[in-house]
Amino acid sequence: MSRFWSTIVSELTPYTPGEQPQLNNLVKLNTNENPYGPSPRVLDAIREAASDDLRKYPDPNAQQLKQAIADFYQLHTEQVFVGNSSDEVLGHTFRALLKHDQPLLFPDITYSFYPVYCKLLEIDYQAVPLRSDFSIALQDYRADNGGIIFANPNAPTGMLAPEQELRKLLQRNTDSVVVVDEAYGDFADFSAVSMVEEFPNLLVIQTLSKSRSLAGLRVGLAIGDAQLVEALERVKNSFHPYALSKLAIAGASAAFRDRLYFEENVAKVIETRERTRRQLQHLGFEVLPSQANFLFARHSTEPAAGLYQSLRERNIIVRYFDAPRVDQFIRITIGTDQEMAVLHDALQNIINRSASGHANL
Numbered sequence: 080m081s082r083f084w085s086t087i088v089s090e091l092t093p094y095t096p097g098e099q100p101q102l103n104n105l106v107k108l109n110t111n112e113n114p115y116g117p118s119p120r121v122l123d124a125i126r127e128a129a130s131d132d133l134r135k136y137p138d139p140n141a142q143q144l145k146q147a148i149a150d151f152y153q154l155h156t157e158q159v160f161v162g163n164s165s166d167e168v169l170g171h172t173f174r175a176l177l178k179h180d181q182p183l184l185f186p187d188i189t190y191s192f193y194p195v196y197c198k199l200l201e202i203d204y205q206a207v208p209l210r211s212d213f214s215i216a217l218q219d220y221r222a223d224n225g226g227i228i229f230a231n232p233n234a235p236t237g238m239l240a241p242e243q244e245l246r247k248l249l250q251r252n253t254d255s256v257v258v259v260d261e262a263y264g265d266f267a268d269f270s271a272v273s274m275v276e277e278f279p280n281l282l283v284i285q286t287l288s289k290s291r292s293l294a295g296l297r298v299g300l301a302i303g304d305a306q307l308v309e310a311l312e313r314v315k316n317s318f319h320p321y322a323l324s325k326l327a328i329a330g331a332s333a334a335f336r337d338r339l340y341f342e343e344n345v346a347k348v349i350e351t352r353e354r355t356r357r358q359l360q361h362l363g364f365e366v367l368p369s370q371a372n373f374l375f376a377r378h379s380t381e382p383a384a385g386l387y388q389s390l391r392e393r394n395i396i397v398r399y400f401d402a403p404r405v406d407q408f409i410r411i412t413i414g415t416d417q418e419m420a421v422l423h424d425a426l427q428n429i430i431n432r433s434a435s436g437h438a439n440l
C-alpha cells in the first residue's frame with residue numbers, strides 16, 4: 080500500500096494464475112497447457128519471422144492472422160478480432176460490450192478472472208449458481224442484464240452446456256451481448272462459432288494457449304458480428320494498437336493453416352482424457368463429465384487439499400481451489416500418456432497408504 084496508489088488499485092484483488100515453477104523434473108498438470116509442442120510449421124514460421132524485419136512495427140490489424148482464422152472457419156475477416164492472449168481479448172470485451180447499467184451475469188463457479196475484470200473496470204455483476212450437478216443452468220439467465228458471459232466448456236468443471244440450451248438462451252436474450260469463452264471449445268462436441276451468423280449479439284472467444292499448444296506465444300481471438308468486432312477494435316486501438324508481435328502473427332497464422340496437426344493433437348488429448356477418467360473412477364473418484372483438456376474430480380474418502388499436497392511431494396502439480404462448492408475437487412490437466420501413468424501410480428499409492436492407516440507415518 081502506498082499513498083501514490085489510486086483508490087481502485089488499493090481495492091483490487093488480482094487474479095492468481097496457476098504457478099509456473101522453474102523446475103524441470105515436474106509433472107506439471109496445473110494450468111491446462113497442451114502436453115505436446117506446437118506444429119513444426121508454427122516453429123518454422125516463427126524462425127522465418129525472426130529477421131531484420133523486427134526493427135519495424137507489426138501490422139496493427141494482423142490481417143494475415145485474421146485471414147487464416149477466417150479461412151479456417153469459413154468467415155469474413157470483419158468477423159474476426161485478434162489480441163495478445165484471450166485474457167486481453169476478454170478485457171477489451173468487458174470494456175467494449177459488457178459494461179452497461181444492468182449487471183453482467185455469469186456462473187458462481189467459472190473462470191475466476193471474470194470478477195477481477197468487473198472490479199477493475201467497475202462493472203456490476205450477479206453470479207448465477209450452477210445446478211447441484213455443476214452444470215450451467217442457462218435457463219436461469221433471465222434477469223435484466225447488461226450482458227452474459229460463461230466459459231463453455233466451463234472452468235474448472237470441464238462441463239459443456241448443450242447446443243440446444245445455448246440456442247434457447249440466444250433466442251430469448253436478444254438485448255445484450257452473450258459471450259461464450261471457448262478456451263476449451265476445441266476439445267468439446269460443439270462450438271458456438273457456427274451460430275454467429277444467426278445471432279448478432281453472440282461473441283465467441285478462443286485462445287491458442289490450449290488446443291494449439293501456444294500458451295507461450297500469447298494469442299487469443301474473438302469471433303462475432305462485424306459490429307461487435309468493431310467495438311473491440313475501437314477499445315484495442317485506444318489502448319494497444321500493436322498488440323500482436325510479428326512473431327505471434329506468423330506463428331498463430333501457421334497454427335490455423337495446419338489443420339491436420341491440430342486435429343491429431345486434439346484427438347490424442349481427448350483419448351488420454353477418457354482413459355484417465357476411467358482410471359480415476361476405478362480409484363474411487365467421482366469425475367465430472369469433462370469436454371475439456373482437464374478433469375475435475377473428488378475422491379470418496381480422501382480430502383482434496385491433502386491429495387494436492389501429497390501429489391506435490393511427489394513432484395506432481397495439479398490445481399486446487401480453496402473455494403465454496405469446489406474445495407473437495409482437484410483439477411488435473413491432461414498430460415502425455417506417460418505423465419498420466421505417473422499420476423495414476425502416485426494416486427494409487429497415496430490412497431492405499433491412507434486406507435491402510437499409514438497416512439500420518
Ligand SMILES: *Cc1c(COP(=O)(O)O)cnc(C)c1O
Nearest residue numbers: 164165166190230262286288299
Ligand atoms: C486459459 C483460459 C483463458 C486464457 O487464455 P490465454 O489466451 O492464455 O490468456 C481464458 N478463459 C479461460 C476459461 C481459460 O481457461
